[in-house]
Amino acid sequence: MLNPAFETKEILLNSRTIAEKCMKCGRCSAACPSYEQMDIRPHQFVSYLMRGDVDGLLSSTTLWKCLSCFACVQRCPRGVAPAQLIESVRLAAIRQKGGDGITVEDVVGELDDEMPQQLLVAAFRKYKG
Amino acid sequence: MEKIGFFVCHCGSNIKATVDPNVVLDGVRSIPGIVVAEQYPYMCAKTGQNMIADAIKTNGLTGIVIAACSPRMHEATFRKVAEAAGLNPYMVEIANIREHVSWIHKNKEEGSQKAVALAKAAIAKVKLNAPLFPEENSVIKRALVIGGGIAGIQAALDIAEAGYEVDLVESSPSIGGKMAQLDKTFPTLDCSACILTPKMVDAASHDKINIMTYSEVEKVEGFVGNFTVTVRKKARSVCMEKCTGCGDCWNKCPVKNIPLEFDLGLQNRKAIYIPFAQALPLVPVIDREHCIMMKSGKCGLCQTVCQPGAIEFDQEDELVTQKYGAVVTATGFETINLDKFGEYAYNDSKDVITSFEFERITHGAGPTGGELKRLSDGRKPKSVTFIQCVGSRDISGRGKPYCSKICCMYTAKHAVLIKDKYPDVNVNVFYIDMRTPGKAYDEFYRRGVEEYGVKYIKGQVGKVVDKGNCLTISAVDLLDNVKMELETDMVILATAIQPVPSAKPLASMLSASIDTNNFMTEAHAKLRPVESPTAGVFLAGAGQGPKDIPETVGQAGAAAAKVIGLLSKDVLLSNPCTAMVDINACNGCSLCAPVCPYGAISYGPATVNDHGLKTIERVSHINQALCQGCGACVVVCPSGAMDLQGFSNKQLLAEVDALC
Helix, strand or coil: CCCHHHHHHHHHHHHCCCHHHCCCCCHHHHHCCCHHHCCCCHHHHHHHHHHCCHHHHHCCCHHHHCCCCCHHHHHCCCCCCHHHHHHHHHHHHHHHHCCCECCHHHHHCCCCCCCCHHHHHHHCCCECC | CCCEEEEEECCCCCCCCCCCHHHHHHHHHCCCCEEEEEEECCCCCHHHHHHHHHHHHHHCCCEEEEEECCHHHHHHHHHHHHHHCCCCHHHEEEEECHHHHHCCCCCHHHHHHHHHHHHHHHHHHHCCCCCCCCCEEECCCEEEEECCCHHHHHHHHHHHHCCCEEEEECCCCCCCHHHHHCCEECCCCEEHHHHHHHHHHHHHHCCCEEEECCEEEEEEEEECCEEEEEEEECCCCECCCCCCCCCHHHHHCCCCCEECHHHCCCCEECCEECCCCCCCCCCCEECCCCCHHHHHCCCCHHHHHCCCCCECCCCCCEEEEEEECEEEECCCEEECCCCCCHHHCCCCCCCEEEHHHHHHHCCCCCCCCCCCCCCCCCCCCCEEEEEEEECCCCCCCCCCCCCCCCHHHHHHHHHHHHHHHCCCCEEEEEECCCCCCCCCHHHHHHHHHHCCCCEEEECCCCEEEECCCCEEEEEEECCCCEEEEEEECEEEEEECEEECCCHHHHHHHHCCCECCCCCECCCECCCECCECCCCCEEECCCCCCCCCHHHHHHHHHHHHHHHHHHHCCCEEECCCCCEEECCCCCCCCCCHHHHCCCCCEEEEEEEEEECCEEEEEEEEEECCCCCCCCCHHHHHCCCCCEEECCCCHHHHHHHHHHHC
């Protein structure tokens, strides 16, 4: 079992953001293209972390629904960068479960011209299932 | 035979687009008495003004009507033009065809007809106008400042620096007010006393400032430039001249357990006391209600130990009457009573305190010497919870409908002060909205969150329960939709503020108006914010509305500037459009004085002509300097004796007749 307090601290550290700067304005969620698919919305994601509820985040669908488009990072007036926080939790999950991520070899067969590059980058952060 | 000049202004396209000036001119040209009817694109411009002046001189006009914008805009302009051209300025009438016609109508034909109607009404009125002459009143070159807090001190200093005598009246034994009770000031956290006491000393040592502490205004008479005010100097029982402030008396006084008002009752004082160490004047007061000598005639210890012999048990209240040209009210605020807010357990728990009480607890000279302690058991709290908007923005009748404005910032300050001294203490703040407009204010609050780790939770607390060793709080984090039950050791309530109770009687003495919350009303919310609607009365500080120290000091300076402007005049011209009583028609029924908002009406004997028989009757008398021409007395007068100069019943009826 992970130590939740330690885990929160590490996640915040890895994200290279300061969640305390959040003023809960909601622009991140308003800008998010995956908002409807998420169970914990980007602005809530920040609150979860500040409360130290890492378990809730690890079991959320949001973790894998985030496109890493960084719209939230671009729009955030306080420099909190929710996508980086999500990214950091993903890394924690990956470390916890062990590597089962998509590799370069997996991707080659899936490539097509219409696929946005962003999606490819995001794919490397995800599990095969 | 009257000779009336009529002028239509186009106001560029403002009027001309909706009103045809030619239709207006044609509509009035045939009215008897009209000798000039002209138009111009901008009557208020120099060329337009010259056109009017030339017409007055060339034709020997006896009155003019200008169909233009609202008289609020340019009545004064055109009156000056008339006066310069040799016409009494009160022979000018304005037909408002911009605000009342062109701006609110679309149809040009109908608009033009309405403009003709308004022009006819104004012409009918101007024919009945009579030349009026303002009275000259002298100005007493002395100001009265009521309230010795930072607002009053600043206003007094600024007026005195301009060279005018100032009397500063304060009801408590020392000047300093609320600011003297504060520990630190936001957003710079400089020590309140360190920046206040030099100003207190400046005021006390200024040769133009006469400070009257332990004194209250008892009676106000007169009017702008010439107020007569009686101040009651309460018996201090200590001779101001002899006392050296050595402290022997209060050290020896055997009466110990009187709650010290300055410390909000958190510390006790003696029966002879000074409210705080830096009090000015540094002369104690004997609280006669609790003094053994005053109650039973036995004791007199203070008198025995006082080497200069300053104790005077037989002192009596003294009434001081003085004349002033201007008055500044700087009466300040207090926190509301929390009896109706049982859910916060303020009356049940010693560990639930107001923010103002916390100000004393965190103060080095306060009841705990500045240490953070629970008042119940003296334990240092591990967690402190602030609740904002307690009684503010509350229309239930328990609190106040307005935002108390200073609470967000002082709560941010208190949270930072705790975190700075005790980083291990958990600090939560429950808020509804954060309101931090002000230079470096929002940055300060964010620093509390980001650098000091103060936690802000959006949501008002529903209930506080004292469990003995801790307090429990029920709340909801509205942003996360999470119900919260948390334990804390101390609860601090950001309590709503209200004007002091003495503001209301003072306002009625001054005939200065107050709003439904007893805040002093300003003459214009935006453009005359430091003046009362009553001429010669100026406003400073939180008695006019919630405000923090920088705003208060700014407003006090502004009020002082207005006072200086007034006192620098040798005479004041009064508005001659005042009420006038026909003493032959007045039957002395006394209905008019009670409706006069300015206290301008009194009654006295006068020789009246009753159908040729001369008798002395009690009739109404109007003080022309006080009357503001509101017309309330004219309306209530049953015998038609009252009339308003410049707006007589005859004139108004003539306007109505011209309209329909």
